[in-house]
Amino acid sequence: MSVHSExxxxxxxxxxxxxxxxxxxxxxxxxxxxxxxxxxxxxxxVILVGDSASNVMAGHETTLPITLDQMIYHASxxxxxxxxxxxxxxxxxxxxxxxxEIALAxxxxxxxxxxxxxxxxxxxxxxxxxxxxxxxxxxxxMGHLGLTPQSIYKFGTYSVRAKEELEANKLRSDAQLxxxxxxxxxxxxxxxAALAKEVSESLDVPTIGIGAGMHCDGQVLVMHDMLGINxxxxxxxxxKYLNMAEQVTTAVQQYIKDVKSLDFPNEQExx
Numbered sequence: 001m002s003v004h005s006e007x008x009x010x011x012x013x014x015x016x017x018x019x020x021x022x023x024x025x026x027x028x029x030x031x032x033x034x035x036x037x038x039x040x041x042x043x044x045x046v047i048l049v050g051d052s053a054s055n056v057m058a059g060h061e062t063t064l065p066i067t068l069d070q071m072i073y074h075a076s077x078x079x080x081x082x083x084x085x086x087x088x089x090x091x092x093x094x095x096x097x098x099x100x101e102i103a104l105a106x107x108x109x110x111x112x113x114x115x116x117x118x119x120x121x122x123x124x125x126x127x128x129x130x131x132x133x134x135x136x137x138x139x140x141x142m143g144h145l146g147l148t149p150q151s152i153y154k155f156g157t158y159s160v161r162a163k164e165e166l167e168a169n170k171l172r173s174d175a176q177l178x179x180x181x182x183x184x185x186x187x188x189x190x191x192x193a194a195l196a197k198e199v200s201e202s203l204d205v206p207t208i209g210i211g212a213g214m215h216c217d218g219q220v221l222v223m224h225d226m227l228g229i230n231x232x233x234x235x236x237x238x239x240k241y242l243n244m245a246e247q248v249t250t251a252v253q254q255y256i257k258d259v260k261s262l263d264f265p266n267e268q269e270x271x
Contacts, residue, residue: 010045010086012118012140012184018045018217019206025185025218027208028226031057031074035223036081044085046208048120048220049075051090051150056224063149064093068106075114088142089114091121093150096130103130107139120187122148124174128181135182143178145171146212147190160211162191175199175207187220188212190237211237 003017018025027046030036031053039047053074054066068091075089089110096103107119118140121127131141146161155161162168171191178186185206188196193213200207200216209216221238224230228243258264 004043004045007084009084012086015045015086015185015206015218025206025208027218027220029220029222029224030078030081031223033077033081036078036087039223040082040085045218046086046088046220047078047082049078049087049089049116050222051092052222054092056222056230062152064152066092068092068095068109072110072113075110075116079115086118087116088118088120089116091119096121096127097123100129100133103127104133104137107134107141108137111139118142118184120144122150124170125177128177131178131181131183140184141182142208143175143183143186144189145174145178145186145191146188149189158190160190160192162195168192168195171195172199172202175203179203179205185218188216211235 003014003021003023007014015025025045027048028039028044029050029052030039030047031049036047049071051063051066051071053070054060054063057074058066058070060066071089071092075087078087091103091106091110095106103121110116110119119134120142121130122144124143124145131143134141147155147158149158152158162171172195175186183205185208186203187208187210188199189209190211193215196207196209196212197215206217208218208220210220222230225233225238226241228240228245229248231245255264
């Protein structure tokens with residue numbers, strides 16, 4: 001029997017078991033109660049309450065503007081919709097970079113005020129002190145390497161990271177470092193598949209890829225991208241499983257037509 005089907009509640013330990021058995025981990029983003037409920041009932045392993053809410057929920061160009069309070073609001077909504085999956089919440093930009101005490105305070109607020117199970121933060125060596133402090137307080141931490149969207153102004157581009165040997169070497173050592181200081185899993189975003197394979201095989205903890213090829217221990221996609229709600233974003237790594245933008249538009253246009261033509265509501269639809 002697969003680990004996935006026998007688990008009643010997914011924990012960080014479950015993800016480790018999945019990696020050890022060679023079973024892939026499924027992860028998707030969610031930001032509200034209704035979608036979280038649907039995803040959990042569908043059997044997803046992990047929901048990430050991503051700071052991508054800044055883009056897909058609030059319409060910002062980058063992930064930078066979203067606040068800790070806003071992340072707490074989204075995470076609380078998600079938690080009320082789930083029974084089985086693990087819920088990981090992004091620490092937003094500015095809530096952990098400056099010093100490890102602020103990082104710990106931010107992580108504690110998320111855990112206390114939302115009921116979430118773990119936090120995620122971006123970066124390697126630069127954020128090690130923060131990770132150590134958060135982990136030592138008993139809070140599980142998921143790392144994030146490669147393309148780290150909170151550093152987008154430093155990169156100046158959303159193109160593939162770690163193609164050059166220097167950056168690839170830093171990613172290798174950062175991944176090892178994140179494991180050593182206690183991260184239970186690491187997201188690898190937009191890096192060459194061969195590097196992701198090498199890093200995934202060298203680590204004991206699971207890796208979750210997004211645009212990092214098939215050899216990661218799991219995959220994550222933003223719900224608005226994979227469901228086809230967001231039509232502008234078309235990177236190579238994205239597989240669209242639905243064309244919701246088209247379906248919603250068609251449904252709403254039909255509703256408008258029915259209202260205007262007095263077809264809705266009909267005799268059966270009134271009291």
